[in-house]
Amino acid sequence: MKLGQFEIIAISDGSFLIDGGTMFGVVPRILWQKIWKPDELNRIEIPLNCLLIKTPKAKILVDTGIGNKHDEKFREMYKIKQPPDLAVGLAKCNTTFEEIDFVINTHLHFDHCGWNTIVKQDKQNTNYGNGERIVVPTFPKAKYVIQKQEWYDATHPNERTRASYLKINYIPVEEAGQLILVDGEQEIVPGVKVINTIGHTRGHQSVLIESGGKKAIYWGDFMPTSAHVKLSYHTSFDLYPMELLELKRKYLKMVIDEHWLMIFEHDPDVVFAYLEEEKGKPVLKPVCNEKS
Ligand SMILES: [Zn+2]
Structure with a gap:
């Protein structure tokens, strides 16, 4: 998808299952199951939508999914479904690991930074960090930007x-000297900046992209799905829900007023959407659900 002079591409790292209730917090199942049907164990399938931003100056990857380092027990517990995965998706976009200049992690929960690192050598193939298992940053030239x-x-x-x-x-990213810690709002390259969106965690950041007078925002878990555009919808993982609520109110007004394109990391049906006001009410306008 084009955004001014930039190209923005959603890349899937597959999906995993979590308890449906945790995704919707205080909203009763009777309401959320209308939009997202749970399985017999009350679980819902959460997609992992990462974002590749190509600007004239840099290639930036926002969030890196759940990754491929997990053992069978973990994969089974969360029913990780891959492919598709991020490595395949990047290849489809003709982008190599070496070409990524920046990785931005909205936060460091395991479903957002899995492909930050890969196993370079694994002789024992057992637990993390054991024996001769060597884990290194996946993107050898990238700087990783974290609050x-x-x-x-x-x-x-x-x-x-x-x-x-x-x-x-x-x-391993820190050990390799590839970590950049930022404090609050910061421009990463012209047209791409991180903004601190406290709520899910206190150091959570979202990514604001701007080119040719057009703006887009990758929310991360600040608003993981289009259902969370509703002010009352929060996940039960959110550690600072009241701060999140007030910030959400502020940002959604800007989304409507300035016609920002929203990008949802965990929505199965809507990856890109606008929000428009009709008869005094916000109405979601999905534009595209295409992923690599
Ligand atoms: Zn998440």
Whole structure:
């Protein structure tokens, strides 16, 4: 898809299953199951939509899915469905790992930074970091952009957050000297900037893309699906829901007023959409659901 002089492409890293209730927080199942039908174990299938941004100056990858490093037990627990995966998707876009200049992680939960790193050598093929398993950054020339606060929280998890953070996805990046920690709003290359969208985590960032007078926003888990455009819809993973609510109110007004294209990371049907006001009410206008 074109955005001014830029090209923006959604790339799928497959999907996984989670409990449907966690995706919709306080919204009762009787309501959310109308839009997303759960299986017999109350689970729903969550797609992983990453984004490749090609600007005249750089190739930028936003979020890297769930990756390919997990053992059978983990893959089975979350019913990870691949292919498609990010490596295949990038190849389809004629983009090699070496060509990626920047990786931006909205945050470091395991479904957002899986392809940050890959196994270079795995003689034992057992647990993470064991024996001779060597894990390295997937994108050898890339700088990885993460909020300072998120980095702190990912490296100091607590009982509530521990299961979401897998160090194997980001410590090798630091060890390789490829990490850039930013604090709040920051331009990464002309036309691509990160903005701090606190709520899901306190160091969460979204990516604002601007070219030729057109704007797009990749929300990450700030608004994981188009259903979460509703102010009352929050996931139960959100650690700061009240801050999220107020920020969401502010940003959705800008989305409507300035005609931003929204990109949803976990929506099975709507990847790109606008929001327009009709008779005083916000109405979602999906434009494209194409993925590589
Ligand atoms: Zn997520």
